[in-house]
Amino acid sequence: MVASETDTVDYLTDDGGFVDVEDARDAALQGGALAVFVALWWAGAVLTPANLLPTPPSVASVVVSDVANGTVFELVWQSLRHYIPGLLIGSALGMATGVLVGWSDTAAETVGTVAQFLRPIPPLAWIPFAIIWFGLTDAGAAFIVAVVAFWINYYNAESGVASVDRELLEVAQSLGTTSNVRLVRKVVLPSAVPELITGFRTAAGQAWMVMVAAELLGVAGIGKHLWDAANFLQMDVVMAYMLVIGLLFLLTDRLIVLVQGRVLTWR
Amino acid sequence: MAVDDEAVVGDGREAQIRLAGVGKTYRSESGPVRAVSDVSFDAARGEFVSVVGPSGCGKSTVFRIIAGLETATEGTVEVDGEPVTGPGPDRGMVFQDDALFPWRTVAGNVRYGLEEVGAPEGFSVSERVDYCLDLVGLSEAAQQYPRELSGGMRQRVGIARALAVDPPILLMDEPFASVDARTKSTLHRELLDIWAETGKTVLFVTHDIDEAVYLSDRVVVFSEGPGTVLDAISPPVDRPRDRTSEAFTEAKAEVLSYFDH
Structure with missing residues:
Protein backbone atom coordinates (compact mmCIF):
# COMPACT_ATOMS: atom_id res chain seq x y z
CA MET A 1 0.00 0.00 0.00
CA VAL A 2 2.86 2.29 0.88
CA ALA A 3 4.74 1.26 -2.23
CA SER A 4 1.81 2.00 -4.52
CA GLU A 5 1.49 5.48 -3.07
CA THR A 6 5.15 6.15 -3.69
CA ASP A 7 4.60 5.02 -7.27
CA THR A 8 1.78 7.51 -7.70
CA VAL A 9 4.06 10.30 -6.53
CA ASP A 10 6.62 9.21 -9.12
CA TYR A 11 4.06 9.30 -11.88
CA LEU A 12 3.02 12.76 -10.83
CA THR A 13 6.54 14.12 -11.09
CA ASP A 14 7.17 12.33 -14.38
CA ASP A 15 3.96 12.96 -16.23
CA GLY A 16 0.80 14.52 -14.82
CA GLY A 17 -1.47 13.07 -17.52
CA PHE A 18 -0.45 9.50 -16.88
CA VAL A 19 -1.85 9.63 -13.36
CA ASP A 20 -5.43 10.28 -14.49
CA VAL A 21 -5.39 7.26 -16.80
CA GLU A 22 -4.02 5.06 -14.03
CA ASP A 23 -6.53 6.35 -11.49
CA ALA A 24 -9.47 5.87 -13.83
CA ARG A 25 -8.36 2.33 -14.64
CA ASP A 26 -7.89 1.55 -10.91
CA ALA A 27 -11.33 2.93 -10.05
CA ALA A 28 -12.98 0.95 -12.86
CA LEU A 29 -11.31 -2.27 -11.77
CA GLN A 30 -12.15 -1.76 -8.11
CA GLY A 31 -15.76 -0.82 -8.80
CA GLY A 32 -16.13 -3.73 -11.21
CA ALA A 33 -14.73 -6.22 -8.71
CA LEU A 34 -17.14 -5.03 -6.01
CA ALA A 35 -20.09 -5.21 -8.41
CA VAL A 36 -19.20 -8.77 -9.41
CA PHE A 37 -18.87 -9.69 -5.73
CA VAL A 38 -22.32 -8.32 -4.86
CA ALA A 39 -23.82 -9.99 -7.93
CA LEU A 40 -22.40 -13.39 -6.95
CA TRP A 41 -23.58 -12.89 -3.38
CA TRP A 42 -27.07 -12.00 -4.58
CA ALA A 43 -27.20 -14.98 -6.95
CA GLY A 44 -26.05 -17.26 -4.13
CA ALA A 45 -28.69 -15.87 -1.76
CA VAL A 46 -31.48 -16.37 -4.29
CA LEU A 47 -30.42 -19.84 -5.38
CA THR A 48 -29.94 -21.32 -1.89
CA PRO A 49 -32.65 -22.16 0.70
CA ALA A 50 -33.83 -19.23 2.82
CA ASN A 51 -31.77 -18.30 5.91
CA LEU A 52 -28.48 -19.72 4.60
CA LEU A 53 -27.47 -16.43 3.01
CA PRO A 54 -29.37 -13.11 3.28
CA THR A 55 -29.82 -11.05 0.13
CA PRO A 56 -27.98 -7.75 -0.34
CA PRO A 57 -31.22 -5.67 -0.10
CA SER A 58 -32.23 -7.27 3.22
CA VAL A 59 -28.76 -6.57 4.64
CA ALA A 60 -28.86 -3.03 3.28
CA SER A 61 -32.20 -2.37 4.94
CA VAL A 62 -30.77 -3.47 8.32
CA VAL A 63 -27.86 -1.10 7.85
CA VAL A 64 -30.13 1.78 6.81
CA SER A 65 -32.54 1.38 9.71
CA ASP A 66 -29.77 0.84 12.30
CA VAL A 67 -27.94 3.92 11.06
CA ALA A 68 -31.20 5.87 11.18
CA ASN A 69 -32.06 4.85 14.76
CA GLY A 70 -28.45 5.13 15.95
CA THR A 71 -27.95 1.46 16.89
CA VAL A 72 -24.83 1.18 14.75
CA PHE A 73 -23.15 4.13 16.45
CA GLU A 74 -24.04 2.90 19.90
CA LEU A 75 -22.58 -0.53 19.15
CA VAL A 76 -19.43 0.92 17.58
CA TRP A 77 -18.97 3.10 20.62
CA GLN A 78 -19.40 0.10 22.95
CA SER A 79 -16.77 -1.84 20.99
CA LEU A 80 -14.38 1.11 20.85
CA ARG A 81 -14.49 1.30 24.64
CA HIS A 82 -12.43 -1.87 24.83
CA TYR A 83 -10.83 -1.76 21.38
CA ILE A 84 -8.99 1.53 21.89
CA PRO A 85 -7.62 0.99 25.43
CA GLY A 86 -6.72 -2.62 24.60
CA LEU A 87 -4.92 -1.64 21.40
CA LEU A 88 -3.06 1.29 22.95
CA ILE A 89 -1.98 -0.42 26.16
CA GLY A 90 -1.04 -3.68 24.45
CA SER A 91 0.88 -1.86 21.71
CA ALA A 92 2.77 0.37 24.13
CA LEU A 93 3.82 -2.56 26.31
CA GLY A 94 4.66 -4.67 23.26
CA MET A 95 6.80 -1.95 21.69
CA ALA A 96 8.61 -1.24 24.94
CA THR A 97 9.36 -4.91 25.56
CA GLY A 98 10.34 -5.48 21.93
CA VAL A 99 12.73 -2.53 21.91
CA LEU A 100 14.31 -3.76 25.15
CA VAL A 101 14.75 -7.32 23.87
CA GLY A 102 15.98 -6.14 20.47
CA TRP A 103 18.57 -3.83 21.99
CA SER A 104 19.89 -5.65 25.03
CA ASP A 105 21.48 -9.10 24.79
CA THR A 106 20.71 -9.70 28.44
CA ALA A 107 17.04 -8.87 27.92
CA ALA A 108 16.99 -11.12 24.83
CA GLU A 109 18.30 -14.04 26.87
CA THR A 110 15.93 -13.48 29.80
CA VAL A 111 12.74 -11.71 28.74
CA GLY A 112 13.15 -13.00 25.19
CA THR A 113 13.30 -16.59 26.36
CA VAL A 114 10.15 -16.26 28.44
CA ALA A 115 8.45 -14.60 25.45
CA GLN A 116 9.25 -17.57 23.25
CA PHE A 117 7.35 -19.80 25.66
CA LEU A 118 4.32 -17.53 25.95
CA ARG A 119 4.08 -16.56 22.29
CA PRO A 120 2.48 -19.77 20.95
CA ILE A 121 -0.53 -19.44 23.30
CA PRO A 122 -3.55 -18.39 21.20
CA PRO A 123 -4.83 -15.04 22.53
CA LEU A 124 -8.35 -16.44 22.94
CA ALA A 125 -7.00 -19.05 25.35
CA TRP A 126 -6.57 -16.14 27.77
CA ILE A 127 -10.34 -15.61 27.86
CA PRO A 128 -10.87 -17.71 31.04
CA PHE A 129 -8.32 -15.56 32.84
CA ALA A 130 -9.83 -12.41 31.40
CA ILE A 131 -13.18 -13.41 32.92
CA ILE A 132 -11.70 -14.38 36.30
CA TRP A 133 -9.55 -11.27 36.55
CA PHE A 134 -11.87 -8.67 35.05
CA GLY A 135 -15.30 -10.27 34.76
CA LEU A 136 -17.53 -9.69 31.73
CA THR A 137 -16.48 -6.07 31.46
CA ASP A 138 -14.86 -3.74 28.97
CA ALA A 139 -11.61 -4.35 30.84
CA GLY A 140 -11.88 -8.09 30.23
CA ALA A 141 -12.38 -7.65 26.50
CA ALA A 142 -9.70 -4.96 26.40
CA PHE A 143 -7.32 -7.45 28.00
CA ILE A 144 -7.80 -9.93 25.14
CA VAL A 145 -7.30 -7.16 22.58
CA ALA A 146 -4.18 -6.06 24.46
CA VAL A 147 -2.71 -9.57 24.36
CA VAL A 148 -3.02 -9.63 20.57
CA ALA A 149 -1.64 -6.12 20.17
CA PHE A 150 1.23 -6.89 22.53
CA TRP A 151 2.66 -9.79 20.52
CA ILE A 152 2.40 -8.18 17.12
CA ASN A 153 4.06 -5.00 18.32
CA TYR A 154 6.62 -6.94 20.32
CA TYR A 155 7.93 -8.85 17.31
CA ASN A 156 7.95 -5.89 14.97
CA ALA A 157 9.75 -3.70 17.50
CA GLU A 158 12.27 -6.40 18.26
CA SER A 159 13.19 -7.01 14.63
CA GLY A 160 13.19 -3.29 13.87
CA VAL A 161 15.63 -2.60 16.66
CA ALA A 162 17.78 -5.65 16.01
CA SER A 163 18.22 -4.63 12.37
CA VAL A 164 19.48 -1.11 13.08
CA ASP A 165 22.42 -0.30 10.82
CA ARG A 166 25.60 -0.82 12.88
CA GLU A 167 27.40 1.97 11.05
CA LEU A 168 24.79 4.48 12.21
CA LEU A 169 25.48 3.49 15.80
CA GLU A 170 29.21 3.83 15.20
CA VAL A 171 28.79 7.25 13.63
CA ALA A 172 26.64 8.35 16.56
CA GLN A 173 29.30 7.21 19.00
CA SER A 174 31.99 9.06 17.09
CA LEU A 175 29.82 12.17 17.33
CA GLY A 176 29.61 11.97 21.09
CA THR A 177 26.58 9.78 21.84
CA THR A 178 27.90 7.66 24.67
CA SER A 179 25.07 6.37 26.86
CA ASN A 180 22.91 3.43 25.88
CA VAL A 181 19.72 5.32 26.62
CA ARG A 182 20.76 8.14 24.35
CA LEU A 183 21.79 5.79 21.54
CA VAL A 184 18.36 4.18 21.71
CA ARG A 185 16.57 7.51 21.75
CA LYS A 186 18.57 9.24 19.03
CA VAL A 187 19.41 6.38 16.65
CA VAL A 188 17.66 3.10 17.43
CA LEU A 189 14.10 4.37 17.84
CA PRO A 190 14.06 6.75 14.87
CA SER A 191 15.49 4.08 12.61
CA ALA A 192 12.94 1.52 13.87
CA VAL A 193 9.92 3.81 13.39
CA PRO A 194 8.86 2.17 10.09
CA GLU A 195 8.74 -1.27 11.78
CA LEU A 196 6.99 0.18 14.83
CA ILE A 197 4.27 1.67 12.66
CA THR A 198 3.90 -1.54 10.65
CA GLY A 199 3.49 -3.45 13.91
CA PHE A 200 0.87 -1.04 15.17
CA ARG A 201 -1.00 -1.15 11.87
CA THR A 202 -1.09 -4.95 11.82
CA ALA A 203 -2.18 -4.99 15.46
CA ALA A 204 -4.96 -2.48 14.82
CA GLY A 205 -6.39 -4.81 12.19
CA GLN A 206 -5.99 -8.02 14.17
CA ALA A 207 -7.50 -6.30 17.21
CA TRP A 208 -10.83 -5.86 15.37
CA MET A 209 -10.93 -9.56 14.61
CA VAL A 210 -10.14 -10.75 18.09
CA MET A 211 -12.40 -8.14 19.64
CA VAL A 212 -15.45 -9.67 17.98
CA ALA A 213 -14.46 -13.06 19.39
CA ALA A 214 -13.80 -11.58 22.83
CA GLU A 215 -17.29 -10.03 22.87
CA LEU A 216 -18.91 -13.34 22.09
CA LEU A 217 -18.64 -14.15 25.78
CA GLY A 218 -21.00 -11.35 26.64
CA VAL A 219 -19.30 -7.97 26.71
CA ALA A 220 -21.55 -5.46 24.95
CA GLY A 221 -20.47 -4.42 21.48
CA ILE A 222 -20.68 -5.38 17.81
CA GLY A 223 -19.50 -8.93 18.43
CA LYS A 224 -22.13 -9.64 21.06
CA HIS A 225 -24.87 -8.05 18.95
CA LEU A 226 -23.81 -10.24 16.04
CA TRP A 227 -23.93 -13.33 18.21
CA ASP A 228 -27.35 -12.47 19.69
CA ALA A 229 -28.74 -11.97 16.20
CA ALA A 230 -27.33 -15.34 15.14
CA ASN A 231 -29.20 -17.01 18.00
CA PHE A 232 -32.46 -15.75 16.48
CA LEU A 233 -31.31 -16.70 12.98
CA GLN A 234 -31.37 -13.02 11.94
CA MET A 235 -28.67 -13.64 9.35
CA ASP A 236 -29.29 -10.28 7.65
CA VAL A 237 -28.29 -8.57 10.92
CA VAL A 238 -25.24 -10.84 11.25
CA MET A 239 -24.15 -10.03 7.71
CA ALA A 240 -24.80 -6.31 8.20
CA TYR A 241 -22.49 -6.17 11.21
CA MET A 242 -19.87 -8.28 9.49
CA LEU A 243 -19.76 -5.54 6.89
CA VAL A 244 -19.61 -2.87 9.62
CA ILE A 245 -16.57 -4.60 11.11
CA GLY A 246 -14.96 -4.74 7.68
CA LEU A 247 -15.60 -1.04 7.24
CA LEU A 248 -14.16 -0.20 10.67
CA PHE A 249 -11.07 -2.27 9.86
CA LEU A 250 -10.64 -0.39 6.60
CA LEU A 251 -11.13 3.03 8.21
CA THR A 252 -8.63 2.28 10.97
CA ASP A 253 -6.10 1.06 8.45
CA ARG A 254 -6.49 4.11 6.19
CA LEU A 255 -6.12 6.40 9.19
CA ILE A 256 -2.86 4.75 10.22
CA VAL A 257 -1.52 4.84 6.65
CA LEU A 258 -2.33 8.55 6.59
CA VAL A 259 -0.38 9.15 9.80
CA GLN A 260 2.43 6.93 8.52
CA GLY A 261 2.77 9.08 5.41
CA ARG A 262 3.09 12.17 7.58
CA VAL A 263 5.65 10.64 9.94
CA LEU A 264 7.80 8.92 7.34
CA THR A 265 8.40 11.77 4.91
CA TRP A 266 12.08 10.80 4.86
CA ARG A 267 11.47 7.44 3.21
CA MET B 1 61.08 -6.03 2.98
CA ARG B 91 38.02 11.67 15.51
CA GLY B 92 35.42 12.36 12.84
CA MET B 93 34.53 9.38 10.68
CA VAL B 94 33.47 9.16 7.05
CA PHE B 95 32.45 5.78 5.65
CA GLN B 96 32.26 4.36 2.14
CA ASP B 97 28.48 4.02 2.21
CA ASP B 98 27.82 7.49 3.67
CA ALA B 99 26.05 6.14 6.84
CA LEU B 100 23.80 9.21 6.98
CA PHE B 101 20.80 9.18 9.31
CA PRO B 102 18.04 8.70 6.72
CA TRP B 103 15.35 10.22 8.93
CA ARG B 104 17.27 13.48 9.30
CA THR B 105 17.58 16.19 6.69
CA VAL B 106 21.00 17.24 5.42
CA ALA B 107 21.08 20.01 8.03
CA GLY B 108 19.78 17.57 10.65
CA ASN B 109 22.63 15.18 9.94
CA VAL B 110 25.21 17.94 10.26
CA ARG B 111 23.53 19.11 13.47
CA TYR B 112 23.67 15.66 15.11
CA GLY B 113 27.08 15.94 16.74
CA LEU B 114 26.39 19.53 17.78
CA GLU B 115 23.32 18.32 19.69
CA GLU B 116 25.54 15.84 21.48
CA VAL B 117 28.65 17.83 22.32
CA GLY B 118 27.69 21.42 21.56
CA ALA B 119 29.00 23.84 18.97
CA PRO B 120 32.73 24.74 18.80
CA GLU B 121 33.88 28.01 20.41
CA GLY B 122 32.64 31.07 18.63
CA PHE B 123 29.74 29.39 16.86
CA SER B 124 26.08 28.88 17.64
CA VAL B 125 24.68 25.53 16.54
CA SER B 126 22.90 26.98 13.52
CA GLU B 127 25.92 29.06 12.51
CA ARG B 128 28.05 25.95 12.66
CA VAL B 129 25.59 23.96 10.53
CA ASP B 130 25.53 26.76 7.96
CA TYR B 131 29.31 27.02 7.95
CA CYS B 132 29.83 23.29 7.43
CA LEU B 133 27.18 23.07 4.71
CA ASP B 134 28.83 26.00 2.97
CA LEU B 135 32.20 24.28 3.28
CA VAL B 136 30.95 21.33 1.25
CA GLY B 137 28.77 23.43 -1.06
CA LEU B 138 25.45 22.05 0.10
CA SER B 139 23.72 25.10 1.57
CA GLU B 140 20.96 24.75 -1.01
CA ALA B 141 20.22 21.14 -0.03
CA ALA B 142 19.94 21.79 3.72
CA GLN B 143 16.30 20.70 3.97
CA GLN B 144 16.52 17.66 1.72
CA TYR B 145 16.60 14.07 2.93
CA PRO B 146 19.53 11.75 2.13
CA ARG B 147 17.44 9.61 -0.25
CA GLU B 148 16.96 12.68 -2.43
CA LEU B 149 20.71 13.18 -2.92
CA SER B 150 23.27 11.73 -5.32
CA GLY B 151 26.10 9.56 -4.01
CA GLY B 152 28.59 12.41 -4.25
CA MET B 153 26.29 14.78 -2.35
CA ARG B 154 25.75 12.20 0.37
CA GLN B 155 29.50 11.86 0.85
CA ARG B 156 29.74 15.66 1.14
CA VAL B 157 27.08 15.57 3.87
CA GLY B 158 29.07 12.85 5.63
CA ILE B 159 32.17 15.05 5.56
CA ALA B 160 30.24 18.10 6.80
CA ARG B 161 28.71 16.05 9.61
CA ALA B 162 32.12 14.79 10.71
CA LEU B 163 33.62 18.29 10.60
CA ALA B 164 30.75 19.94 12.49
CA VAL B 165 32.09 19.15 15.96
CA ASP B 166 35.52 20.37 14.81
Missing part, protein backbone atom coordinates in the same frame (compact mmCIF):
# COMPACT_ATOMS: atom_id res chain seq x y z
CA ALA B 2 62.65 -3.99 5.75
CA VAL B 3 60.69 -1.01 6.97
CA ASP B 4 62.43 2.31 6.57
CA ASP B 5 61.89 3.87 9.97
CA GLU B 6 62.72 7.42 8.91
CA ALA B 7 60.07 7.44 6.24
CA VAL B 8 57.47 5.73 8.40
CA VAL B 9 57.71 8.07 11.34
CA GLY B 10 57.19 11.22 9.31
CA ASP B 11 58.99 14.50 9.15
CA GLY B 12 59.55 15.20 12.82
CA ARG B 13 56.37 17.18 13.43
CA GLU B 14 54.35 16.30 16.50
CA ALA B 15 52.67 12.93 15.97
CA GLN B 16 48.93 13.12 16.46
CA ILE B 17 48.17 9.51 15.66
CA ARG B 18 50.76 6.90 16.58
CA LEU B 19 50.55 3.19 15.98
CA ALA B 20 53.27 0.96 17.41
CA GLY B 21 53.40 -2.78 16.71
CA VAL B 22 49.65 -3.01 16.19
CA GLY B 23 48.32 -6.48 15.48
CA LYS B 24 44.80 -7.90 15.31
CA THR B 25 43.77 -11.52 15.36
CA TYR B 26 40.12 -12.46 14.98
CA ARG B 27 38.66 -15.62 16.41
CA SER B 28 36.72 -17.61 13.87
CA GLU B 29 35.23 -21.09 13.72
CA SER B 30 38.12 -22.33 11.63
CA GLY B 31 40.66 -20.94 14.08
CA PRO B 32 42.33 -17.58 14.61
CA VAL B 33 42.56 -15.25 11.60
CA ARG B 34 45.33 -12.71 11.56
CA ALA B 35 44.10 -9.46 9.97
CA VAL B 36 47.05 -7.14 10.57
CA SER B 37 50.49 -7.70 11.99
CA ASP B 38 53.08 -5.34 13.49
CA VAL B 39 51.71 -2.13 12.02
CA SER B 40 53.64 0.98 13.00
CA PHE B 41 53.24 4.46 11.57
CA ASP B 42 52.52 7.99 12.68
CA ALA B 43 50.47 10.84 11.35
CA ALA B 44 51.69 14.32 12.23
CA ARG B 45 49.30 17.09 13.21
CA GLY B 46 47.78 18.51 10.05
CA GLU B 47 49.21 15.79 7.85
CA PHE B 48 47.27 14.01 5.12
CA VAL B 49 48.16 10.33 5.34
CA SER B 50 46.73 7.61 3.13
CA VAL B 51 46.82 3.90 3.81
CA VAL B 52 46.76 1.89 0.59
CA GLY B 53 46.74 -1.82 0.06
CA PRO B 54 44.93 -4.58 -1.78
CA SER B 55 41.49 -5.60 -0.55
CA GLY B 56 41.68 -7.90 2.42
CA CYS B 57 44.97 -6.40 3.61
CA GLY B 58 43.47 -5.24 6.87
CA LYS B 59 43.61 -1.52 6.16
CA SER B 60 39.98 -1.13 7.21
CA THR B 61 40.78 -3.02 10.39
CA VAL B 62 43.46 -0.44 11.14
CA PHE B 63 40.93 2.32 10.44
CA ARG B 64 38.48 0.75 12.88
CA ILE B 65 41.17 0.35 15.53
CA ILE B 66 42.16 4.02 15.27
CA ALA B 67 38.49 4.98 15.31
CA GLY B 68 38.09 2.99 18.53
CA LEU B 69 35.47 0.67 17.02
CA GLU B 70 37.72 -2.35 17.54
CA THR B 71 40.59 -3.04 19.86
CA ALA B 72 44.02 -4.19 18.79
CA THR B 73 45.15 -7.54 20.16
CA GLU B 74 48.78 -6.33 20.18
CA GLY B 75 50.59 -3.03 20.21
CA THR B 76 49.46 0.46 21.08
CA VAL B 77 47.38 3.13 19.38
CA GLU B 78 47.66 6.66 20.67
CA VAL B 79 45.93 9.85 19.71
CA ASP B 80 47.55 12.98 21.12
CA GLY B 81 49.58 10.76 23.43
CA GLU B 82 46.49 9.09 24.93
CA PRO B 83 45.63 5.45 24.24
CA VAL B 84 42.45 5.00 22.20
CA THR B 85 39.69 3.43 24.28
CA GLY B 86 36.63 3.92 22.05
CA PRO B 87 35.09 6.16 19.44
CA GLY B 88 34.90 9.85 20.28
CA PRO B 89 34.30 13.31 18.92
CA ASP B 90 38.04 13.98 18.55
CA PRO B 167 37.53 17.20 15.46
CA PRO B 168 41.29 17.58 15.04
CA ILE B 169 41.30 14.29 13.09
CA LEU B 170 39.28 13.10 10.13
CA LEU B 171 39.23 9.33 9.53
CA MET B 172 38.00 8.32 6.09
CA ASP B 173 37.43 4.72 5.00
CA GLU B 174 37.25 4.51 1.19
CA PRO B 175 34.83 7.44 1.17
CA PHE B 176 34.82 7.86 -2.62
CA ALA B 177 34.92 4.19 -3.64
CA SER B 178 31.33 4.12 -4.87
CA VAL B 179 31.05 7.46 -6.70
CA ASP B 180 31.69 7.86 -10.41
CA ALA B 181 35.09 8.98 -11.70
CA ARG B 182 34.06 12.54 -12.55
CA THR B 183 32.44 13.18 -9.17
CA LYS B 184 35.42 11.54 -7.54
CA SER B 185 37.94 14.01 -8.94
CA THR B 186 35.68 16.92 -7.97
CA LEU B 187 35.44 15.53 -4.45
CA HIS B 188 39.24 15.17 -4.36
CA ARG B 189 39.73 18.87 -5.08
CA GLU B 190 37.04 19.82 -2.58
CA LEU B 191 38.54 17.63 0.11
CA LEU B 192 41.96 19.22 -0.39
CA ASP B 193 40.38 22.69 -0.15
CA ILE B 194 38.63 21.72 3.07
CA TRP B 195 41.83 20.24 4.41
CA ALA B 196 43.72 23.42 3.57
CA GLU B 197 41.06 25.57 5.22
CA THR B 198 40.59 23.51 8.37
CA GLY B 199 44.09 22.09 8.91
CA LYS B 200 42.77 18.70 10.01
CA THR B 201 44.90 15.61 10.31
CA VAL B 202 43.44 13.24 7.74
CA LEU B 203 43.82 9.47 7.70
CA PHE B 204 42.48 8.22 4.40
CA VAL B 205 42.09 4.51 3.69
CA THR B 206 41.84 3.51 0.03
CA HIS B 207 42.73 0.84 -2.50
CA ASP B 208 43.04 3.49 -5.23
CA ILE B 209 46.71 4.37 -5.69
CA ASP B 210 46.00 7.36 -7.94
CA GLU B 211 43.71 8.80 -5.28
CA ALA B 212 46.26 8.21 -2.51
CA VAL B 213 49.11 9.85 -4.43
CA TYR B 214 46.94 12.78 -5.51
CA LEU B 215 45.72 13.58 -2.01
CA SER B 216 48.41 12.62 0.44
CA ASP B 217 51.48 14.03 2.10
CA ARG B 218 52.42 10.45 2.77
CA VAL B 219 51.21 7.14 1.44
CA VAL B 220 51.53 4.21 3.82
CA VAL B 221 51.71 1.02 1.76
CA PHE B 222 50.23 -2.15 3.23
CA SER B 223 51.13 -5.69 2.21
CA GLU B 224 48.55 -8.33 1.42
CA GLY B 225 46.87 -9.87 4.47
CA PRO B 226 47.82 -10.15 7.22
CA GLY B 227 48.60 -6.52 6.50
CA THR B 228 51.78 -4.88 7.60
CA VAL B 229 53.48 -1.65 6.57
CA LEU B 230 55.79 -2.16 3.59
CA ASP B 231 56.83 1.47 3.15
CA ALA B 232 55.68 5.04 3.48
CA ILE B 233 56.14 7.22 0.45
CA SER B 234 55.96 11.01 0.36
CA PRO B 235 55.04 11.94 -3.20
CA PRO B 236 57.58 14.64 -4.20
CA VAL B 237 54.97 16.54 -6.18
CA ASP B 238 54.01 20.18 -5.65
CA ARG B 239 50.39 21.01 -4.85
CA PRO B 240 48.07 21.47 -6.61
CA ARG B 241 49.09 18.20 -8.20
CA ASP B 242 48.90 17.52 -11.87
CA ARG B 243 47.88 13.94 -12.49
CA THR B 244 49.54 14.00 -15.91
CA SER B 245 52.92 15.23 -14.67
CA GLU B 246 55.98 13.01 -14.75
CA ALA B 247 56.60 13.39 -11.02
CA PHE B 248 53.04 12.24 -10.31
CA THR B 249 53.35 9.21 -12.57
CA GLU B 250 56.66 8.29 -10.97
CA ALA B 251 55.21 8.53 -7.46
CA LYS B 252 52.35 6.26 -8.51
CA ALA B 253 54.80 3.82 -10.06
CA GLU B 254 56.74 3.70 -6.81
CA VAL B 255 53.66 2.74 -4.83
CA LEU B 256 52.57 0.32 -7.52
CA SER B 257 55.97 -1.41 -7.47
CA TYR B 258 55.02 -2.99 -4.15
CA PHE B 259 52.10 -4.81 -5.71
CA ASP B 260 53.52 -5.79 -9.11
CA HIS B 261 55.07 -9.10 -8.36
